[in-house]
Amino acid sequence: MKKGIQELSEVTVRFAGDSGDGMQLTGTQFSNTSALAGNDISTLPDYPAEIRAPVGTTYGVSGFQLHFSDSDIHTPGDAPDILVAMNPASLKVNLNSLKPGATIIVNINSFDEKNFKLCHYDSNPLEDGTLSGYHVVEVPLSKLTAEALKDSGLKPKEVARSKNFFALGLMYWLYSRPIKPTIKWIETKFKNNQKIINANKAALEAGYYFGDNTTLFSTRYKVNPAKLPKGTYRSIEGNEALALGLVAASVKTGLPLFLGSYPITPASSILHELSKHKRFGVRTFQAEDEIAAVTATIGAAFAGALAVTTTSGPGLALKAEAVGLGVMAELPIIIVNVQRGGPSTGLPTKTEQSDLLQAMYGRSGEAPVVIISASTPTDCYDVSLEAARIATKYMVPVLYMTDGYIANGSEPWRIPNPDDIPDMKVKFRTDPENFQPYSRNENLTRPWAIPGTPGLEHRIGGLEKENITGDVNYEPENHEYMVRLRAEKVKNVENDIPDLKVEGDPDADILMIGWGGTYGAITDAVNNVNEKGKKVAQAHFRYLNPFPKNTEEVLKKYKYIICPELNMGQLSFLIKSRYLIEIDSFTKIQGQPFKSSELEEKIKKVLGGMNNG
């Protein structure tokens, strides 16, 4: 039976199952294939902190959401059009987030009394009216996978593990995607186990052909390639882009890259990625703890490396004292903080923006550092380069903020030509003539004089320094002078960064400001409102300390400023206290990114209030 193909402009799908069901892998494969097919994509992996939570429970549900489109998109989609639910628990967890009338593909084989009980369903949701209003497609995924693999020679448990490939194959058929890229991936990934290769391929193909032959689906869908700017693209996750940016910075500064890191979610994949790049001379040091990671980084910086440490909020707290040493010793280190839900262990796998004030103030004494942030997965590459440029140019610690959402999320990346990166070559001090370790250039930067350089022997450390000589000095006036000098040095960076840029309607009275990973949701919300004929603008901060020079001028142009943040209003706090400007702080602290519809509603409400008032 030949089935019709319906064209759609965009689709949001969500794969959900047990944390051992391979949903992240399935989602990633579907994303990469969609990107290869030319769609714009945006992804939201959403998984529990437990590696294998008890099977069948709601807290063990792992999900992966993907938004793909024939035009430019900025978020992983507010509400899925289609859910693949591998078990009742994953249905229960995700049902509320679906679009009305959404399609739900369920693995009917897992809908039994045992699994209902595990996720506290009193009756079968497929039969009790729970799903009325949805288009439910019941597929015996487990059974069909087992049939397809009956000659595979694998044990039943191993066969069951391939069912995600069956689901993936079916979804490929439904959205008219090629299965070749995934077959290629399977062959590389499992290259040492031919049986597994055969089994996964068979499951994938069986799923695909099942779609063709079943009467469950009357239509297939197609999303045409997006009209993206000309270039070579790849799909990339934030942490991977960040790591590649650091490698690029190493090449461009001419400094070997040193990464001191202690594994922590959601930052660990940067360590994984960089540990692969030995061909670039990258030295990765998996430290015994967070403090060792940052202090080894300080040592490496002293000795002349492009020195980086990566962590998440709780790790940043542990590193605080050492970052203070970096401030005092005036050494260039980059501290990457991939934020997650806090405080304490908090929500390790969920996103949040609640470390901004920690980044700003979380050290003893007056210890300013430069703070910059990335706003999208691909932006992480550019911000890595910028962090390295500022750290090495100003001999200053740079705190680089990302979050779990953009770290794990992926999008198509128009690969930049590395030849276009401006020169960042670092020159160490080598001339012993009149050498003083705390002498300063026009930026107040002290010389980088590395061990091994004859005639430049000197001592630095955490005790207060005398300017120029770098000798220990406890004089009251000297301390005040040095505190102000270090602050001035960080402030000076404002002369070397781009202005805050305003996007959206130029005649708007309302400005929505943000920082970090909220960029996509804000952009979609602002675009939607403007398309509907109402006026709103947006400005997104990459530089959080210092702020761009024109910040006050920009903000004061607007009658009303809304600042959505995934915290209790930390950027709002900084802006209000600095510029004495009223900000409407719009916050969400659920471990989930903003939906653009939430922000759109907020803008509409403010617009309505202004028109009425």
Add this chain to the structure above:
Amino acid sequence: MAENMTIDEVNLKPKDFSSSQDVRWCPGCGDYSILAQMQKVSPELGVKKENFVWVSGIGCASRFPYYMDTFGLHSIHGRAPTIATGIKVQNPELSVWVATGDGDTLSIGGNHFIHACRRNIGIKIILFNNRIYGLTKGQYSPTSEKGKVTNSSPYGSIDYPFEPTALAIGAGATFVARTIDREPKHLKEMIRHANSHAGTVFLEVYQNCNIFNDGTFFVLTDKETKFDKVLKLEHDKPMVFGKENNKGIILDGFTPRVVDLTNGKYSLDDLWIHDERDLHASRAYMLTQFAEFENLPTPIGVFRRIDKSTYEQDLHQQINDVIEKEGEGNLKDLLFSGNTWEVN
């Protein structure tokens, strides 16, 4: 490598290592002796002056780098081994030394200390052990004896102490030695040994704090007692001590015993022959326990010295091997790798 240079090539004098900073330890402090011996012996180590790096944490001992005219980093409490690790990884040519105290290394920095030993990173940790917190004004330290009365233990400390050399051996240190501030010749000899070892060096220096813990090691340095209380370990030699070399150590099964060499019952042939190169750590560990027992002398010298590849060697070797096999990285190729597609 710098370590292989001859002394003449380096051509330095002790005063070349003396910085312009006034030394601010208390008069009479054992640290002065350690500093003096270090400055004396540094020119003989075959290391160019600019290749020395002294790293420290916090505490009296940690002021050491300020007084050595070399590269130096006076860091934060307990972290010197990790800072030194970063330096050594970045530039294995450097001769990286850590000056630290018993609180700095064994209390707040305990974790870093054991992991440095485990990795066999090529840094040289010199522990100034005075069994007290000095800079914070007299609290018991992790090496203070149980029952010690200090400012924070007026009724006596209830903590059991660490034996630093035992901890180092337990953590896999490849070089473990002990010396005493008041034995300058021995101290210098130990520094030379430390310098010649490629992996992690742990050298404990018993050091007198004449303000808060005066005399804690006097029994080991006083002319009246030291010959009977100190055992100088020498590689491949029988363990002999006593003023007239009249005493020796035998291993009675797993139990070390002191024997009299003058009554004809025991000769040198019966004694425990010290083997610092013994791959089996048990006997070296046994030596670390001597100080626990009233009837046994306290060993000084090299307890253990074995050769293993170092962390920085392995790290750079791995990089070199990959480059040799796959070629140096090309940035453009890296960025354009993976599944790419063209948009026209």
